[in-house]
Amino acid sequence: MTDAASDMDTRPATANNGPLLTSDGVPLKQKLAITTRRMRWKAFLLTVPLVLFLIISFVVPIGQMLFRSVYNTTGTDVTPNFAVAIQKWDGEDLPSEEVFELFVKDILQAQKVRAIGKTPGKLGTRVNYELPGSLSLIRSAPRKLKKITEGPYKEALLSLDKRWENPVLWRTLKRVTRNFTPSFYLAALDLKYDAAEQIVAADEIYQIYVSNFWKTIWLSAIITFLCFLLAFPVAYLLSTLPLATSNLLMILVLLPFWTSLLVRTTAWIAILQSKGIINNILVFIGIIGDESRVQLIYNQTGTIIAMVHILLPFMILPLYSVMKTIPPSYMRAARSMGATPFTAFRRVYFPQTLPGIAAGTLLVFILAIGYYITPALVGGADGVLISNLIAGHIQKSLNWSLGAALGTILLVTVMVLYWLYNKFVGIDKLSFG
Amino acid sequence: MASGNTVSSTGATDAYVRFEKVQKSYDGEILVVKDLNLDIARGEFVTMLGPSGSGKTTCLMMLAGFEPATNGEIYIGDKSINHIPPHKRGIGMVFQNYALFPHMSIGENLSFPLEVRNMGKADAEKAVKRALDMVQMGDFIHRRPAQLSGGQQQRIALARALVFEPELVLMDEPLGALDKQLRERMQYEIKHIHENLGVTVVYVTHDQSEALTMSDRIAVFNDGVIQQLSSPEDLYERPQNAFVAQFIGENNELTGKVEKINGSTCSVRLEDGTKVKAEKVNVNNVGDKTLLSLRPERVEIDPVGKMDALLKGKIEELIYLGDHIRVRISVAGNDEFIAKVRNRGDKRDLKEGQSVKIGWAASDCKALDA
Numbered sequence: 091m092t093d094a095a096s097d098m099d100t101r102p103a104t105a106n107n108g109p110l111l112t113s114d115g116v117p118l119k120q121k122l123a124i125t126t127r128r129m130r131w132k133a134f135l136l137t138v139p140l141v142l143f144l145i146i147s148f149v150v151p152i153g154q155m156l157f158r159s160v161y162n163t164t165g166t167d168v169t170p171n172f173a174v175a176i177q178k179w180d181g182e183d184l185p186s187e188e189v190f191e192l193f194v195k196d197i198l199q200a201q202k203v204r205a206i207g208k209t210p211g212k213l214g215t216r217v218n219y220e221l222p223g224s225l226s227l228i229r230s231a232p233r234k235l236k237k238i239t240e241g242p243y244k245e246a247l248l249s250l251d252k253r254w255e256n257p258v259l260w261r262t263l264k265r266v267t268r269n270f271t272p273s274f275y276l277a278a279l280d281l282k283y284d285a286a287e288q289i290v291a292a293d294e295i296y297q298i299y300v301s302n303f304w305k306t307i308w309l310s311a312i313i314t315f316l317c318f319l320l321a322f323p324v325a326y327l328l329s330t331l332p333l334a335t336s337n338l339l340m341i342l343v344l345l346p347f348w349t350s351l352l353v354r355t356t357a358w359i360a361i362l363q364s365k366g367i368i369n370n371i372l373v374f375i376g377i378i379g380d381e382s383r384v385q386l387i388y389n390q391t392g393t394i395i396a397m398v399h400i401l402l403p404f405m406i407l408p409l410y411s412v413m414k415t416i417p418p419s420y421m422r423a424a425r426s427m428g429a430t431p432f433t434a435f436r437r438v439y440f441p442q443t444l445p446g447i448a449a450g451t452l453l454v455f456i457l458a459i460g461y462y463i464t465p466a467l468v469g470g471a472d473g474v475l476i477s478n479l480i481a482g483h484i485q486k487s488l489n490w491s492l493g494a495a496l497g498t499i500l501l502v503t504v505m506v507l508y509w510l511y512n513k514f515v516g517i518d519k520l521s522f523g
Numbered sequence: 524m525a526s527g528n529t530v531s532s533t534g535a536t537d538a539y540v541r542f543e544k545v546q547k548s549y550d551g552e553i554l555v556v557k558d559l560n561l562d563i564a565r566g567e568f569v570t571m572l573g574p575s576g577s578g579k580t581t582c583l584m585m586l587a588g589f590e591p592a593t594n595g596e597i598y599i600g601d602k603s604i605n606h607i608p609p610h611k612r613g614i615g616m617v618f619q620n621y622a623l624f625p626h627m628s629i630g631e632n633l634s635f636p637l638e639v640r641n642m643g644k645a646d647a648e649k650a651v652k653r654a655l656d657m658v659q660m661g662d663f664i665h666r667r668p669a670q671l672s673g674g675q676q677q678r679i680a681l682a683r684a685l686v687f688e689p690e691l692v693l694m695d696e697p698l699g700a701l702d703k704q705l706r707e708r709m710q711y712e713i714k715h716i717h718e719n720l721g722v723t724v725v726y727v728t729h730d731q732s733e734a735l736t737m738s739d740r741i742a743v744f745n746d747g748v749i750q751q752l753s754s755p756e757d758l759y760e761r762p763q764n765a766f767v768a769q770f771i772g773e774n775n776e777l778t779g780k781v782e783k784i785n786g787s788t789c790s791v792r793l794e795d796g797t798k799v800k801a802e803k804v805n806v807n808n809v810g811d812k813t814l815l816s817l818r819p820e821r822v823e824i825d826p827v828g829k830m831d832a833l834l835k836g837k838i839e840e841l842i843y844l845g846d847h848i849r850v851r852i853s854v855a856g857n858d859e860f861i862a863k864v865r866n867r868g869d870k871r872d873l874k875e876g877q878s879v880k881i882g883w884a885a886s887d888c889k890a891l892d893a
C-alpha cells in the first residue's frame with residue numbers, strides 16, 4: 091500500500107477507486123493516451139499550415155489594427171521630450187518654462203527631420219481630433235517657432251499667438267502625448283473630453299457614429315427580415331419539388347454566386363436609378379409622371395433592395411437544408427388528425443424549420459452588419475453603414491485609430507449579439523446545412 | 524357541389540368504405556391503380572398486400588385524401604369523399620415512419636387532434652390518458668418522441684391515430700421498421716385493439732404473414748389490380764390465380780397442358796409427359812397451358828394410400844429445420860420442387876440422391892392460369 095501510494099502520489103484519488111488497468115497493469119487511461127497521442131499529433135500537423143497562415147495573415151494584422159484603437163504614438167513620435175515633461179504638469183494654469191522649451195525644441199527638431207508620420211502636421215491632426223480648430227495653429231507652428239532662438243520660450247510662444255494661452259490646448263496636448271488613450275473609443279461613441287477633462291457628449295455635428303451603429307443594426311434587421319420573407323417560400327418550393335425541377339431552381343438560386351458582387355450591384359444601379367428600368371416602366375405605364383420619378387437608389391431603399399438580393403442565398407440555403415429533412419408525412423399526419431392546412435403548417439411544419447430560420451437569420455444579419463461594397467455603391471449619403479465609415483477612416487481620413495475603435499465596437503457588437511442569440515436560440519440548434 | 528348531390532345509388536350498400544372503378548395515374552401515362560373496386564364493411568380489418576410498387580400506398584393516400592383519384596369514386600358511408608379535404612374526412616392514420624411531431628411531447632402529440640377539434644382541456648386530457656393506457660404507454664406522456672424506442676414510438680403513433688375516435692383508421696406498413704419479435708407482438712396488440720374498439724382498419728403491408736395474422740380479409744395487389752380479395756384461409760387454400768399462389772406462402776409450380784376437364788377436376792399433362800389430376804380453378808379449355816400450384820406441406824413422399832397423382836423424383840437436398848424437414852426434389856423437370864415432411868421423431872430414411880415417389884390429392888393441386 092505504501093509503495094502504491096508513493097507511486098501514485100500525483101493521483102491520490104486513484105489509489106482508492108482502483109483505476110482500470112490494462113492486462114499489463116498499466117492504467118487504461120494512460121495507455122489510451124499513449125496510443126491516441128500519435129493520432130492527435132497527426133491531426134494537429136494537418137491543421138498547422140492553416141493555423142500558421144491564419145496567424146500570420148489574419149490574427150496578427152487584425153490584432154495590430156485593433157490595438158491601434160487604444161495605442162497611438164503620434165504625440166510621442168513628434169515631441170518625444172515634451173511628451174515626458176508635460177505629464178508632470180498638474181493641469182492648472184499653464185505648464186512651466188521648461189515644458190515650453192522642450193515643446194519648441196521638439197517641434198523644430200521634428201520639422202528638421204521630417205520623418206514620415208512624425209511631422210508637426212501629424213501632431214496637429216491628432217490634436218485637432220480632440221480639439222477641433224487647432225490644426226492650423228500647430229501646423230503653422232514650426233514656421234513661426236523658428237523666430238524663437240532663445241528663452242524664455244513660454245513668453246515668446248504666448249506672444250506669437252493668443253491661442254497658445256489656452257490651458258485647454260495644453261491639457262489636450264498632455265492627453266495626446268500619452269501612447270495609450272481612450273479618446274478614439276470616446277469619439278466612436280460620440281463622446282469627448284470637455285474643457286474640464288470630463289467625458290461629455292460630443293458636439294451635435296460630430297455625433298454620427300452611434301446613430302450610424304443603430305442605423306446599421308436596424309437596416310440589417312430589416313434586410314434579414316425581408317430575406318426571410320422572400321426565402322421561406324422559395325426554400326419550401328425547392329424542398330418539395332421533384333428533384334429535376336428543384337435542381338434547376340437551385341441553380342437559379344446559386345447563379346448570383348457565379349457573378350461578381352460588383353457586377354450585381356452595378357446591375358441594381360441600372361435598374362433602380364431615376365432614369366433606370368423601373369422608373370422608366372413606371373413612367374411608361376403612367377403610374378408616375380416624368381417629373382416625379384421615384385428615388386430608389388443612393389439612399390436606404392437602394393441599400394436594402396441590393397443587399398436583400400445579394401444576401402438572399404444565405405437565407406435560402408440553410409432553410410432549404412432543414413426543410414429537405416422534414417418528411418411530408420408530418421403535414422399529412424397533422425391533416426389526417428383534422429388540422430386545416432394553415433394549422434398544420436403553423437403548428438407542425440413551421441416549428442420544425444426554426445433551426446434553419448435561426449441559422450439563416452444569424453448568417454444574413456452578421457453578413458449585413460459588416461457589409462461594405464454594396465452600401466458604398468448604392469447607399470448614397472443616407473444608406474451607408476458603419477463599415478463604410480470605418481473604410482473612410484482607414485482609406486481617406488487616415489484616422490486609423492478611430493477606424494480601429496469603430497471596428498472593435500462593431501466586432502464586440504456582433505459578438506454580443508451572437509452571445510444573446512446563443513443564449514435564446516442555442517447555437518447547437520442551428521443547422522447551416 | 525362537393526358532397527350532397529354526388530351520392531349515388533350504388534353507394535347505398537352495406538359497405539362502409541367503397542372504391543368504385545377507381546383509377547390513378549401520376550404522370551398521365553402509366554396507370555398505377557387500374558380499375559379498383561373494393562368494398563369494406565364497417566368494423567372490418569382489411570389488409571392491402573402486395574409487392575413493392577403495386578399501388579397499395581397510392582390507394583391509401585386516395586382514401587386519406589392526399590392524392591386525388593384520377594377517375595372513379597370513393598365513398599365513406601354513402602358519401603362520395605372525392606372532394607372532401609383530408610382534415611374533414613375524420614380518418615385516423617398511422618405512418619410507416621410514425622410521423623410523431625419531434626418538437627412536441629408525447630402528450631402534446633396526442634392532444635393535437637383533440638385541440639384542432641376544439642375539445643375542452645379536461646376532456647382532452649382524459650382522452651389522451653385513455654389512449655396512452657390502451658397502448659400501455661401512460662408513463663411516457665412527458666417524453667419527446669426522440670426519447671422513445673422504435674416500438675414505443677409505434678405505440679404512440681397508434682394511440683395518436685385512435686385518440687380522436689375515428690371510425691376508420693389507415694395504417695401504412697406501421698410495423699415495417701420493427702424487428703421481427705416486436706413486430707409479431709404489435710400485430711397481436713393492433714388486432715386486439717381493433718377487436719375492442721370496433722374501428723374499421725385498412726392496413727397496408729408487404730409482409731404476408733402479417734397480413735394473414737391480422738386481417739379479416741386481404742386484398743392482394745399486383746400491378747394496380749386486386750388479384751384476389753378474400754379471407755386469409757381462402758387466400759392460402761384457394762388462390763384464384765398464379766400470382767396469388769406464388770405470393771402467398773410457399774408454392775411448388777409445375778407447368779403443363781390441360782388434357783381433359785371433368786367437372787371441378789381436370790387432367791393435366793406435364794412437360795415431361797406424366798399425367799396428373801388437379802383441381803380446376805383458373806383454366807377454361809382443353810389444350811390451355813396451365814400452372815399447377817401445390818403447397819409443400821401437401822406433398823406426400825412415398826405415399827401409402829391411393830393418390831390422385833403419383834410421380835417419380837429424386838431427392839436433391841435435405842434441410843433439417845426442427846419441426847419439419849425440407850426436401851428438395853427434382854420432379855418432372857423441376858428441380859426446385861419442395862416437400863415439407865413433418866418431424867414425427869420416427870427416423871425416416873430420406874437420403875440425398877435417393878429416388879422417391881411423390882403424390883398428392885387432386886384437391887390440393889390447383890390448376891391455375893399460366
Ligand SMILES: Nc1ncnc2c1ncn2[C@@H]1O[C@H](COP(=O)(O)OP(=O)(O)OP(=O)(O)O)[C@@H](O)[C@H]1O
Pocket residue numbers: 549550555573574575576577578579580581582729
Ligand atoms: N408521387 C408520385 N409520383 C409519381 N409516381 C408515384 C408517386 N408515388 C408513387 N408513384 C408510383 O406509383 C406506383 C405505386 O406506388 P405505391 O407507393 O402506391 O406502391 P406501394 O404498393 O405502396 O409500394 P411499397 O410496398 O414499396 O410501399 C409506383 O410505381 C411508384 O413509382
Ligand SMILES: [Mg+2]
Pocket residue numbers: 579580581695
Ligand atoms: Mg407503400
